[in-house]
Amino acid sequence: MVLTEKEPDFDKGGGLxxxxxxxxxxxxxxxxxxxxxxxxxxTLRTKKATFWSRSRGSLWVKGETSGHxxxxxxxxxxxxxxxVLIKVEQxxxxxxxxxxxxxxxxxxxxxGWVVDGERYFDPEKVYG
Amino acid sequence: MVLTEKEPDFDKGGGLxxxxxxxxxxxxxxxxxxxxxxxxxxTLRTKKATFWSRSRGSLWVKGETSGHxxxxxxxxxxxxxxxVLIKVEQxxxxxxxxxxxxxxxxxxxxxGWVVDGERYFDPEKVYG
Numbered sequence: 270m271v272l273t274e275k276e277p278d279f280d281k282g283g284g285l286x287x288x289x290x291x292x293x294x295x296x297x298x299x300x301x302x303x304x305x306x307x308x309x310x311x312t313l314r315t316k317k318a319t320f321w322s323r324s325r326g327s328l329w330v331k332g333e334t335s336g337h338x339x340x341x342x343x344x345x346x347x348x349x350x351x352x353v354l355i356k357v358e359q360x361x362x363x364x365x366x367x368x369x370x371x372x373x374x375x376x377x378x379x380x381g382w383v384v385d386g387e388r389y390f391d392p393e394k395v396y397g
Numbered sequence: 398m399v400l401t402e403k404e405p406d407f408d409k410g411g412g413l414x415x416x417x418x419x420x421x422x423x424x425x426x427x428x429x430x431x432x433x434x435x436x437x438x439x440t441l442r443t444k445k446a447t448f449w450s451r452s453r454g455s456l457w458v459k460g461e462t463s464g465h466x467x468x469x470x471x472x473x474x475x476x477x478x479x480x481v482l483i484k485v486e487q488x489x490x491x492x493x494x495x496x497x498x499x500x501x502x503x504x505x506x507x508x509g510w511v512v513d514g515e516r517y518f519d520p521e522k523v524y525g
Contacts, residue, residue, distance in 0.1 A: 275509055281451075287415045287429055287480075296424030301415055301480040323409075345501035346510055348493050352415075352429040354501040365476050373473035373482040381403055382474055 278350040279306055285321060286351050290331075290364065293342040293356035299364035300372040302331070304353065316341045318355055335395045337361030363389035366396065406478040407434055413449060414479050418459075418492065421470040421484035427492035428500040430459070432481065444469045446483055463523045465489030491517035494524065 277286050285303040292299055302320040304312070308328055311319040315330075318339035322329040332338035339357035346353055365372040367388075374386025405414050413431040420427055430448040432440070436456055439447040443458075446467035450457040460466030467485035474481055493500040495516075502514025 275505070289417050289426055289429060291426055298417055298419055298426065298482050301417060301429075301475060344505040346503045346505065347429060347500040348495050348497070348502070349500075352500075354426050367476050369476070372475040372477075372480075374476070375474045377403070377472040377474065 276306065276309065277304075277346060277353055279304075279309075281349075281351045285323070286353060288318070288320065289352065289354045290318060290339060291354060291356050293358055297371055298373060299339075299357070299359060299370070302329075309353075312341060312344075312355070318357055331364075332360060335361060335366075337363060337395075339364070361390065366392060368392045368395070404434065404437065405432075405474060405481055407432075407437075409477075409479045413451070414481060416446070416448065417480065417482045418446060418467060419482060419484050421486055425499055426501060427467075427485070427487060427498070430457075437481075440469060440472075440483070446485055459492075460488060463489060463494075465491060465523075467492070489517065494520060496520045496523070 279286055284305050288302050288304045290299045303323060305321040308319045308321045318331045318341055320329045338360045341355055341357055343356040363370050368390040369386040369388050371386055374384055375382040376385050407414055412433050416430050416432045418427045431451060433449040436447045436449045446459045446469055448457045466488045469483055469485055471484040472481060491498050496518040497514040497516050499514055502512055503510040504513050
């Protein structure tokens with residue numbers, strides 16, 4: 270099955286699809302964010318991962334403040350066409366606004382969530 | 398920062414959070430599905446990935462029909478506590494109902510979506 274339409278199905282999720290961002294080299298999952306059609310097209314056009322910020326209600330070029338852009342190396346679509354996997358080169362070493370390499374820097378243990386992710390920068394220095 | 402609450406924040410997404418399922422050994426992203434609080438607790442209790450099926454409106458133990466369960470090896474939480482990463486051992490070799498190892502078996506090219514994912518089983522034989 271090859272879709273003839275190039276666009277994911279945005280309707281099911283009320284206009285948004287989740288985008289899983291994965292490090293193209295290491296395979297580490299860096300973050301999950303959301304895309305609407307405009308951010309999808311910007312991502313294709315610029316080859317920089319661009320999302321829809323649900324909290325700000327606006328387009329969000331990942332790295333626009335920090336300089337830590339995500340350069341798109343590969344885009345994959347899931348079976349239902351309602352989620353995408355974006356393999357990227359992460360500029361600045363860290364995807365998370367906390368300075369961790371991955372937003373998934375907490376691991377569940379019997380004692381609760383434990384931080385075990387690497388930290389690459391001090392968010393106060395980057396975001397002020 | 399360590400959360401004292403063990404549960405993700407289900408409120409932001411209207412009661413659901415996206416769960417990224419990743420092969421614990423190879424790092425391949427297998428699928429994205431959704432969890433509500435009940436499926437989250439079942440996942441913790443049974444150590445089998447359990448989701449909320451948005452289409453069926455019911456709990457969905459991944460593999461309940463095919464036998465291709467996902468045995469949970471690690472659970473990670475993102476910075477906003479509104480997405481989880483589940484590292485699993487995939488029974489039967491394939492996560493996708495199409496028989497492909499990963500639901501993300503299509504890659505975007507200049508000519509459109511191209512299927513390049515491995516196929517492990519014939520869905521007609523598994524689902525009838």
